[in-house]
Amino acid sequence: MTFVYLLVFGFAATAVLGLITSWIDRKVTARVQYRVGPPFLQPFIDIVKLLGKETVIPEGASKVTFLIAPVIGISGVIAVATLFWVNQFFSEGFVGDWIVAIYLLAIPSLSIILGGFASRNPLASLGSSREMKLVIAYELPFILAALVPVIAAGGSIRLSDIINAQAGGVFAGNISGILALIVAIMCVQAKLALVPFDIPEAETEIVGGALLEYSGPGLAIFRLMKNMLFFTLPFFLIILFFGGLRLNGINILWTILEYVGIVAIITVIRNTNPRVRIDQAVRFFWGPMTLLAVAAVVLALKGL
């Protein structure tokens, strides 16, 4: 049964929804920029095409690490997506799965860092070191923001408790919830490495950064991992702040609206900002974002 969960929900459903999300993102971006945009199947075609290409391992690279990094990354996403799906529809989960989710969500970034350093390219190493700084920058406010629903749900670190606690009213309706949601969306932007926080892969500065040396299936897996994250992270936000996916009656419409809304906000932010410098990003996350997150936590403790 676990195998079915992993394969059908963790991988297949997440990948399909992630690729559709990436299509929405690309299409909206194109329309904002007076372009036509890609056809619906383009993200699928991209991945399939990359899978058929040759894998080039750069000279002097650490072969095993270089090849295993994308697999580690996508495993992390599959695991965390399975956790969310199972919590959502099948079981009560277990105590502490909130902590597991936070840990698993950090694995894709770690795999990118690993792959970049393993490829032994100066630009890729630079990308990896930037990714590392970015992880250090956004993890603190992200965890603080994710703590707000835990406090609001009466201190339970079990995702199903958080979902059930929002049966009466979603946390995004509270002041603390809104503040935490804002912080979380900015952190998701950085986790997905989208403008203004696409610093680790800044194409015009360091030519794609950590993923520079990847080609063929390795790159395909990384791309798929990013697209799956593009679904998984908004899904996590919906669980934390909107009471999860609700598929009964009129609530289906609400769920779709919430999901598309979060994706649209991320896309709009990415299209109306230039890339910031890494020091500015760190200052932004440790300064205003952390303060906002702390304020949200304090408000949540006061029951607002």
Added chain:
Amino acid sequence: MGKTIIPIGPYHPLQEEPEFFTLTVEGETVVDIDVRIGYNHRGIEKLSEMKTFENSTFVVERICGICSTSHPYAYTRAVEDIFPMEVSMRSKYIRTIIAEGERIHSHLLWLGLAGHFLGYNTVYMWAWKLREEILDVMEILSGNRNNYAMFKPGGVRRDINAEDIPICIKKIDSILPTLNMLKKAVLDDPVLHARLKGVGVLSYQDAIDFSALGPTSRASGVARDVRKDSPYGAYQEMEWDMIVTKNGDVFDKAVVRILEMFETAKIMKYCLNNLPDGEIDAKIKDIPPGEGIGHIEAPRGETFHYVKSDGTNRPMRHKVRAPTFMNFPTYKATVKGQTISDATIILAAIDPCYCCTERIAVKDVKGRMLYDGQDLIRLSREKTEKMKQRMGVR
């Protein structure tokens, strides 16, 4: 902390043209830079000496696709400088219209690329969309979107039809509101302020020392513009402002270029509205022996041409100096101490145009580089020293 070499180029997504920079970095800070040019040398000056005076206009037009008016304009002025002659007022106006049209499309192109380098692809697409309108205007006026082939020594090759003028003015007016919006989006964006202000500062003194030209120098407070300093064409016929800012950082260079586009639109509209009647061609027969210089304000700064004639129908010597050649060394002064993230936008801020700049590189038969521009400057200095010693000059 150890030093790392970061290569930019010869082929790099940042650059449209091959060029090689070696950045020596400590962490993310650039401590030194080495530049190699010469990947794009095409021998234009020699080619030009093998063509007739008429045909050389088209050769220099193909030096660069973006400054495809500046070079023929400077060249025709150089030829007209060889002997006393007067170009008709109508052709001066037409030349001004074409030159300003080129300026506005070049600045829009730069704005878009600068946005792209910053990861701000929306600005990129919007600026290039606006540029399409200007290219349409140029197509109506000259028949071509780029490489207009409008210039010839003594005048212009193609007249402007009276019925085209209202269409062009309407098109120019139609882009102004969107340009205004883009201006606000760029100049009032707090993130862009944080990203660009105080980055890559070229001080007033450095701008003078490196002989920076065009928007690069005007952003540093050096009020230098050939259109004002040594007026040509129709520029003294109307009121327009030279945009000068003080700080010399990347943001100010963007400000200068964006505000200049509005002045340019003003000049274009004035010229189209007040186009005088008259001949468009002085019909030059023979060009006597002599030498002439022509300089005009290209979008990137002063373009300078020198032509020497020996009385035949071909230039005996033709020398081209593009603005990027002077602006380029300022990169060394502006990039040191900055981070790698800013290195690319600082380079982009001078609006480099390598194909204009590349004039010489010496290679042996196996293709190894023997001399590049810097070596030749050193050689020429050594030569001058030797000559001074022999002649007893101190």
